[in-house]
Amino acid sequence: MRTRTLVAALVLAALALYLVFSSIYVINEGEQALVVRLGAPVDVVDRPGLKLKAPFIDQVYVTSTRSLLLEPPVEQAIMGDQKRLEVQPYARYRIVDPLRFYQALRTPEAANAQLAQFVSSSARRALGQA
Incomplete structure (x- = not known):
């Protein structure tokens, strides 16, 4: 019984970690990004840094400004x-x-x-x- 709760906790922790990492993206210097939500463009990001997006809903297309x-x-x-x-x-x-x-x-x-x-x-x- 104790191992089942441990496995369930590990699975939930892995799922939460996956959700966190899938909602973060990085824009480097010399890059710009377009955030597309369900096929419709939402935002143009041109400042470098760590950004957040909705996991599974948003897609980020990164292009170079060089x-x-x-x-x-x-x-x-x-x-x-x-x-x-x-x-x-x-x-x-x-x-x-x-x-x-x-x-x-x-x-x-x-x-x-x-x-x-x-x-x-x-x-x-x-x-x-x-």
């Missing part, structure tokens, strides 16, 4: 005189508004895919005119 690097793969471009040229384009971008970023793209991987197409076509067009 410049991010995009390096699409090397590709061949045909110049105006029909010569082939290997080009490695790159771009740097920054996420200024995490709410608009979340509404438009959701993830940095989706942003990289969209920007890679744009950078690639812009580089080809500029080299084609040269």
Whole structure:
């Protein structure tokens, strides 16, 4: 009987500890976060520190405020005189508004895919005119 109460107390303590740790998140310097409650954006957090959220209800999407690097793969471009040229384009971008970023793209991987197409076509067009 005593072991059952001990096991039950340990299970309850583990559950309480899990709830506490799932309701805490950290924003580092150079980061900003968007808190989404049940699919609807609730708050944009841009100050670093230890923050609280509702466990199981809120999701936190953390993005960097620093410049991010995009390096699409090397590709061949045909110049105006029909010569082939290997080009490695790159771009740097920054996420200024995490709410608009979340509404438009959701993830940095989706942003990289969209920007890679744009950078690639812009580089080809500029080299084609040269």
